[in-house]
Amino acid sequence: MVIVAVALGCPAWTPGRHELKAWPKSKSGSCERRRRAVRTMMGSDPIRDWICGQGGASKITRISPVGGGCINTALRYETDSGTFFVKTNRDVGPAMFEAEAAGLEAMFATSTIRVPRPLKVGPLPGRGSYIIMEFINMGASRGGQAELGRQLAEMHKASSSERGFGFDMDNTIGSTPQPNPWTSDWVAFFQEQRLRYQLQLAEKQYRDYDIAEKGQRLVDKIPSLFRDVSDIRPCLLHGDLWSGNIAADERGAPVILDPACYYGHNEAEFGMSWCAGFGAGFYNAYFEVIPKQPGFEQRRDLYRLYHYLNHYNLFGSSYRSSCMAIIKQYTNLA
Numbered sequence: 001m002v003i004v005a006v007a008l009g010c011p012a013w014t015p016g017r018h019e020l021k022a023w024p025k026s027k028s029g030s031c032e033r034r035r036r037a038v039r040t041m042m043g044s045d046p047i048r049d050w051i052c053g054q055g056g057a058s059k060i061t062r063i064s065p066v067g068g069g070c071i072n073t074a075l076r077y078e079t080d081s082g083t084f085f086v087k088t089n090r091d092v093g094p095a096m097f098e099a100e101a102a103g104l105e106a107m108f109a110t111s112t113i114r115v116p117r118p119l120k121v122g123p124l125p126g127r128g129s130y131i132i133m134e135f136i137n138m139g140a141s142r143g144g145q146a147e148l149g150r151q152l153a154e155m156h157k158a159s160s161s162e163r164g165f166g167f168d169m170d171n172t173i174g175s176t177p178q179p180n181p182w183t184s185d186w187v188a189f190f191q192e193q194r195l196r197y198q199l200q201l202a203e204k205q206y207r208d209y210d211i212a213e214k215g216q217r218l219v220d221k222i223p224s225l226f227r228d229v230s231d232i233r234p235c236l237l238h239g240d241l242w243s244g245n246i247a248a249d250e251r252g253a254p255v256i257l258d259p260a261c262y263y264g265h266n267e268a269e270f271g272m273s274w275c276a277g278f279g280a281g282f283y284n285a286y287f288e289v290i291p292k293q294p295g296f297e298q299r300r301d302l303y304r305l306y307h308y309l310n311h312y313n314l315f316g317s318s319y320r321s322s323c324m325a326i327i328k329q330y331t332n333l334a
């Protein structure tokens with residue numbers, strides 16, 4: 001990691017071009033991006049103003065880049081009153097980080113699994129936005145699978161929504177918009193706001209009428225996959241739970257980051273399990289808190305399909321065959 005000490009003068013914020021658009025995370029983060037982000041921090045800006053105002057610091061002693069993310073620039077601010085974690089994005093306004101903060105706050109409020117406490121979101125002068133949150137010292141490893149499974153289930157169990165399925169605001173999954181209008185029926189929500197939304201996106205951006213048409217046949221069949229489930233309770237979901245968003249603090253306790261929260265069927269949380277590395281210990285611990293529902297295995301790929309479609313829409317054709325395989329599996333199409 002490149003560590004850059006920062007002078008604390010007060011020149012105006014200088015907006016630069018957005019640095020990158022890759023997702024998911026790769027280790028190929030550009031040094032230039034980091035240098036530019038840190039250079040941009042050198043001086044008076046809303047982040048510094050908040051940290052040195054409501055944040056309670058009188059001096060920022062060092063700003064250094066944090067690796068791992070791709071969509072945003074991540075920075076560690078060390079001060080005389082503690083350390084802050086900051087993400088900036090030079091392309092989008094505060095709505096994306098407001099939704100991230102609302103998700104973190106909702107998860108934090110369950111007092112179940114550790115998430116960073118969001119502190120401040122705002123616009124950057126000119127263009128872009130930032131989020132400041134609690135800095136968590138991450139441990140070397142990801143922590144115990146069983147503890148993660150148990151605490152995640154506790155979060156799902158502790159949460160409740162009087163407005164049904166959805167969230168107070170739309171958010172993003174990767175960089176794809178994720179609509180969350182409140183809906184009383186889970187199956188209708190998943191059909192319309194998750195699968196049909198992604199299928200329409202694929203049709204629009206790739207002119208992929210084939211996947212849209214075959215996918216629609218699956219969408220029509222979804223109610224039959226839920227006939228054995230008597231009651232679906234809206235649970236607060238992290239929404240994007242893959243290995244890049246799972247860590248552990250220095251005591252080894254699980255930490256989950258960078259959510260795309262909404263209230264949904266708890267099983268939808270496992271939609272990214274194909275790149276989350278959940279093992280038997282994770283699932284056993286989870287199901288001890290929230291028992292497995294009838295038909296769980298039959299729905300597993302349905303929930304994965306949402307994220308495969310999103311990867312297809314974000315990264316292109318290499319994910320198309322995985323999407324089609326799932327669609328065919330449910331529709332018996334050749």
Ligand SMILES: Nc1ncnc2c1ncn2[C@@H]1O[C@H](COP(=O)(O)OP(=O)(O)OP(=O)(O)O)[C@@H](O)[C@H]1O
Nearest residue numbers: 066067068069070071072074085116134135136258
């Ligand atoms: N509160 C925090 N305290 C310390 N480190 C953090 C914190 N939040 C995130 N990190 C670290 O910073 C990295 C980047 O954060 P994050 O995943 O939120 O960035 P992002 O650019 O929004 O990610 P993505 O590209 O996946 O959307 C994480 O992988 C994690 O290692």
